[in-house]
Amino acid sequence: MPEVVVTDLIKKFGTVQAVENVSLTVPDGKLMTLLGPSGCGKTTTLRCIAGLEDPDAGEIRIGSKVMFGQGKNVPPEARQVGMVFQSYAIWPHMKVFDNIAFPLKIRHVSSNEIKDKVRSVMQRVRLETLEDRPATDLSGGQQQRVALARALVHDPQILLLDEPLSNLDAELRDYMRIELRELQRSLGITTIYVTHDQVEALSISDHVTVLNGGKIVSTGSPRDIYVRPDNRFVASFVGKTNFIVGKLSGGPEKDHYVKVETPIGPIYCHGHGVKDTSGDVLVSIKPENIVVSDKAPTDKMNVFEGKVEVTSYLGAFTEVQVSSGGQSIRVHAKSDEVNFEKGSKVYVKFPPTYCALIAPT
Numbered sequence: 001m002p003e004v005v006v007t008d009l010i011k012k013f014g015t016v017q018a019v020e021n022v023s024l025t026v027p028d029g030k031l032m033t034l035l036g037p038s039g040c041g042k043t044t045t046l047r048c049i050a051g052l053e054d055p056d057a058g059e060i061r062i063g064s065k066v067m068f069g070q071g072k073n074v075p076p077e078a079r080q081v082g083m084v085f086q087s088y089a090i091w092p093h094m095k096v097f098d099n100i101a102f103p104l105k106i107r108h109v110s111s112n113e114i115k116d117k118v119r120s121v122m123q124r125v126r127l128e129t130l131e132d133r134p135a136t137d138l139s140g141g142q143q144q145r146v147a148l149a150r151a152l153v154h155d156p157q158i159l160l161l162d163e164p165l166s167n168l169d170a171e172l173r174d175y176m177r178i179e180l181r182e183l184q185r186s187l188g189i190t191t192i193y194v195t196h197d198q199v200e201a202l203s204i205s206d207h208v209t210v211l212n213g214g215k216i217v218s219t220g221s222p223r224d225i226y227v228r229p230d231n232r233f234v235a236s237f238v239g240k241t242n243f244i245v246g247k248l249s250g251g252p253e254k255d256h257y258v259k260v261e262t263p264i265g266p267i268y269c270h271g272h273g274v275k276d277t278s279g280d281v282l283v284s285i286k287p288e289n290i291v292v293s294d295k296a297p298t299d300k301m302n303v304f305e306g307k308v309e310v311t312s313y314l315g316a317f318t319e320v321q322v323s324s325g326g327q328s329i330r331v332h333a334k335s336d337e338v339n340f341e342k343g344s345k346v347y348v349k350f351p352p353t354y355c356a357l358i359a360p361t
């Protein structure tokens with residue numbers, strides 16, 4: 001399966017710059033997610049790759065073939081791309097079989113071959129028994145499978161999925177997410193997956209590209225994006241986080257951690273993402289990575305004294321808000337490990353590997 005390379009893609013709608021200089025590479029057989037809030041340009045990027053929108057500038061390559069750019073603009077049906085639309089775009093007046101067969105019919109494939117291919121792909125997505133069902137009689141999950149089967153039936157080189165699970169209820173969404181990932185792996189098909197849901201992006205992807213306002217703001221493995229975000233937008237968009245304002249005081253020290261002076265005291269941080277080592281910075285740490293205890297830990301590095309403001313029991317964990325040095329710090333702790341009175345004295349510990357240093361803007 002080929003890689004997908006997008007270079008400096010630009011797409012405007014009138015005065016709206018939907019996609020601004022987007023460059024990305026999806027390696028052969030991998031799944032990349034485009035993650036970002038509504039309106040950030042995810043669908044437009046995908047439609048440009050599929051050939052359904054004409055970019056204003058940039059280059060799109062699938063494998064060694066230039067699809068757009070260098071004076072070329074290959075029509076969608078010649079790009080060998082399978083796409084699942086957010087709406088599924090299933091034709092209600094057609095039976096399941098005919099919906100799935102459609103991409104083969106427009107490519108003038110013989111009817112015997114159509115039968116073989118449709119049946120084989122239906123088996124793959126577990127729709128075997130529904131061939132003659134009118135498309136209107138399908139559940140949300142079944143419609144999603146029909147859309148997926150239709151995207152795969154013509155043996156595309158790449159798969160483009162636009163929020164394929166957003167119309168399903170929560171339980172089915174979790175289940176289909178795992179199924180989709182397994183199917184993608186077993187086919188080894190290079191895939192771009194669009195979602196606004198960070199949990200979905202983290203769980204399904206090899207690589208995540210975060211978009212905001214038509215621009216790429218970050219890219220990395222799910223773990224990088226989550227644990228060590230490299231800017232403020234990503235830190236707050238992907239999971240909840242605590243921000244503590246501080247000033248860098250010198251370069252790497254103590255096991256390559258950098259020291260940041262903050263209102264709660266000096267915090268040693270991972271230096272990742274910081275180019276300028278002078279001036280104001282933010283320390284970002286996720287609530288579940290902070291340790292809270294009513295006893296002072298023996299290791300004093302990144303340990304701060306505070307007062308419990310509020311605790312909220314949230315089932316899987318308890319959220320404890322601690323005030324320290326005039327800052328409010330949110331901690332997620334195992335429910336059976338915390339039982340603090342409001343106003344009681346506690347210690348919070350920020351393990352340095354989980355303290356990401358980012359620019360304040």
Ligand SMILES: Nc1ncnc2c1ncn2[C@@H]1O[C@H](COP(=O)(O)OP(=O)(O)O)[C@@H](O)[C@H]1O
Pocket residue numbers: 013016017018036037038039040041042043044045
């Ligand atoms: N056909 C269109 N005509 C005009 N504006 C559009 C069109 N499609 C998208 N846009 C605008 O481009 C921006 C990006 O949209 P879109 O790619 O659909 O975002 P996302 O999929 O991330 O929600 C939005 O501001 C949207 O309103």
Ligand SMILES: [Mg+2]
Pocket residue numbers: 039042043044
């Ligand atoms: Mg969209």
